[in-house]
Amino acid sequence: MRISDRHLAVTVWGLGVTQIVGYGTLYYSFSILAPEMARDFSWSLEWVYGALSAALLAGGLAAPLTGRGIDRYGAGRVMTAGSVAAAISLAACALAPERTSFFMALLALQVASGLVQYNAAFALLVQVAPNRAQRSITHLTLIAGFASTLFWPLTTLLHEHMTWRAVYFAFAAANLLICLPIHWRLSLLSRRSLTAAAKPVATEAAVEEADVPVPPEMPLRVEGSLPVALRPKGFVLMAAGFTLMSFVLSALLVHMVPMLGAIGLGALAVLVGTVFGPAQVLARFVNMIFGAGMPPARLAIVAAFSLSLAIIVLLASAPWLGGAIVFALLFGAGSGLNSIVQGTLPLTLFGSDGYGVLVGRITGIRLVVAAAAPFVFAFISEQFGVHAALAATAMVGAGSVVAFMLVARLAGSSPARD
Incomplete structure (x- = not known):
């Protein structure tokens, strides 16, 4: 089965809508509502973020199973079930009468x-059109980049008239009325693609060897650029x-609006935060x-460098509004590019076979570590001040720049495919 350009565009736009709602309701809204949550449960704000960190850890541990x-x-079936699970979990958080039940619902x-x-x-996107997945992923992240721009002010507006519950x-x-119908419809497309993919297909190497044209209905697998011997090192x-x-990203996005307020921007913090989405x-x-021609490994370096540079600019200029806007632009750019390379770099290096499992393993590893970020940032801010927390975060970002430079070097040293 070969998905038409029109159906692929509908898929990308549908996913774009669900990503905006998903990230907006499940992630970006938390920092706006967290202070009232803390008061409601007689918790310190630091411990509310600690609960979120533990919940992010649970999500990271579950990621490899999700990938399988x-x-x-x-993916369509999984996302359909996920829409129901997200709605139930949000309702469970809202109904939680005390800390323990709220914590379990947050997990x-x-x-x-x-x-x-x-x-x-x-x-x-990889399952329905593997050979067009890189461009589709870029288009999807382009649409979904408005999640924070829409949901930070929307959540703030709603919270002025409604309780967090x-x-x-x-x-x-x-999630039930918008995301569930879209994911269910896309699950049908995903199912047909998986059925077609289970049939014998031609690889690019086999096609070149046979020297025959490939019919449109015969999809090609995307092969990775890294030789087998270099893949373990490349993965690490x-x-x-x-x-x-x-x-x-986890440390600053969760704390974005309150952090900007703490460095002296006050009521302008939400305004500066809204620049983040358009920058993405x-x-x-x-x-x-x-x-389009830039290798994903180099794009990853640019993304990581932009994040660290953004924090340095903020540290050097706070509480100047102009500096904060430059920070939001750079940080948004880094976050936007990161979203692209999370999908394209594994595909480029390792190929499309087993893509879900591979991405699930990477997600599990990164979320297990990143889960601590909101709590660590809150703890350092409480003990040593927000400037110290920002400086520590910038140093972590520098480490990611080095890691991706080594990935680019490894990919560049790989022997070219014939």
């Missing part, structure tokens, strides 16, 4: 997030780079137009 499920049952929420967010969406109920409804370096970069989209658009 994606390869076995299809379930982050496990459900892994079923509906980028990794599952990327896998669906009522906001979570509304977000549960959004790539996982390290994504893990360190995810730590930086702009970086992805520029990459799509001008960076």
Whole structure:
């Protein structure tokens, strides 16, 4: 089966909508609602973020299992089940009468997030059109980049008139009414693609050897660029780079609005935060137009460097508004490019076979480490100040730059394929 360009475009736009709702309701809203959660449960804000870190850890531990499920049952089915699980988990958080039940619901929420967010969406695009997946992933991240731009101010607006519990109920409804129908429809497409992929297919090498044209209905597998002997080392370096970069992103995105307020921006923090989303989209658009030929490993270096540079700019300029806007632009650009390379770099280095399992393993590793980021950032901020927390985060980001430089060097040293 070969998916038409029109159906692929519908798939990308449908996933774009669900990613906006998914990230907005399950992730970006938390920092806006966390202070009231802390008051409601008589917790310190530090411990509310500690609960989130533990929940992110649970999501990371579940990621390899999710990846195997994606390869076995299809990403569409997994995302359909994930929409239901996300809605139930949000409602459970809203209904929680005390800390323990809230914590258990938050654990379930982050496990459900892994079923509906980028990794599952990327896998669906790889399953339905492997040879066009890199471009499709770029288009998807271009659309989904507006999640923070929409949901930080939307959550703030809703919270002015509703309790955090009522906001979570509304977000549960959004996952059921918006995401579930789209994921169910895409699951049918994913299922047909998996059925077609189970039939014998021609690889690029076999086609070249036979020297015959490939019919449109005969899909080609995408083969990885790394030789088998270099793949273990490549995997370790790539996982390290994504893990360190995810730590930086997790630490700052969860704390973005309150952190900007703490360094002196006050009420302007939400305004500066809204620059982050358009910066993601702009970086992805520029990459799509001008960076199509850039290897994903080099793009990963640019992404990691942008994150670290953004934090340095903020440290040097705070509380100047202009510096904060430059920070949001750079940090948004780094985050936007990171979302692309999370999908394209594994595909380029290792190929499309077993993509779900591979991405699940990487996600599990990076989330296990990055899960601690919100708590660590909050702890350092409370004990030593927000500037110290930012400096420590910038150093972690520098480590990701080094890791991706080594990945690029490894990929560049690989013998060319005939």
